[in-house]
Amino acid sequence: KAGVTQTPRYLIKTRGQQVTLSCSPISGHRSVSWYQQTPGQGLQFLFEYFSETQRNKGNFPGRFSGRQFSNSRSEMNVSTLELGDSALYLCASSLGTSGGSYEQYFGPGTRLTVT
Amino acid sequence: GQQVMQIPQYQHVQEGEDFTTYCNSSTTLSNIQWYKQRPGGHPVFLIQLVKSGEVKKQKRLTFQFGEAKKNSSLHITATQTTDVGTYFCAGGLGKFYFGSGTKLNVKP
Numbered sequence: 576k577a578g579v580t581q582t583p584r585y586l587i588k589t590r591g592q593q594v595t596l597s598c599s600p601i602s603g604h605r606s607v608s609w610y611q612q613t614p615g616q617g618l619q620f621l622f623e624y625f626s627e628t629q630r631n632k633g634n635f636p637g638r639f640s641g642r643q644f645s646n647s648r649s650e651m652n653v654s655t656l657e658l659g660d661s662a663l664y665l666c667a668s669s670l671g672t673s674g675g676s677y678e679q680y681f682g683p684g685t686r687l688t689v690t
Numbered sequence: 691g692q693q694v695m696q697i698p699q700y701q702h703v704q705e706g707e708d709f710t711t712y713c714n715s716s717t718t719l720s721n722i723q724w725y726k727q728r729p730g731g732h733p734v735f736l737i738q739l740v741k742s743g744e745v746k747k748q749k750r751l752t753f754q755f756g757e758a759k760k761n762s763s764l765h766i767t768a769t770q771t772t773d774v775g776t777y778f779c780a781g782g783l784g785k786f787y788f789g790s791g792t793k794l795n796v797k798p
Contacts, residue, residue, distance in 0.1 A: 606784070608784075608786070610788075617788060617789075617790045617791060618733070618778065618780075618788035618791075619788070620782075620785055620786055620787065620788070623784050623785060625784075630784055631784045631785035632785075633785065665732060665733070667733075671784065677721065677723070677738065677783060677784070677786075678723065678735045678738055679723070679725075679733075679735060679786070680735065681725075681732040681733045681734070681735075682732065683731075683732050684732055
């Protein structure tokens, strides 16, 4: 079974620009979660999508948004980039069904650098 | 809001020594998961604990979930250099709160 894939792997953007990151979950997984990982703040939950609906949301500003398509692929968008948005963005897929295991399979991440 | 604290932040051990990392939550957790992230890699799922007082073993790794479901621990017996990495606990359901992680370094 193919793992979680994320594109692009590396990205350099300028302050004020916007960026879209993509995540393809493991086949059959309907839940996709996004995380921001920085040395200072660790792994922070951004949001979770399940069956094309945002099911859970973290404490990030509205500049961070996402969506999920009918094939479970997900995209995350960050508008008006700030220097502090430089981070490793990880997506994780899981079955996400009630009563089932919520074990998450992480992708390799997208390393975003904002200059 | 919910917080998951993890200690210690760093642990340096000699190969063959034991290692333990602890996770504490401010609220009761429905379940707890443990992940390992190798340097330069991404978190890899190790285990999920759901029941109060649950203990699970994976070879040299022992995972415990506290009776009150507010704390958990991961113990590694006789560490090896392959155990190097950062170990994270995560609590929640759908919306996961990750601990800050314990970075383990093993000296051969």
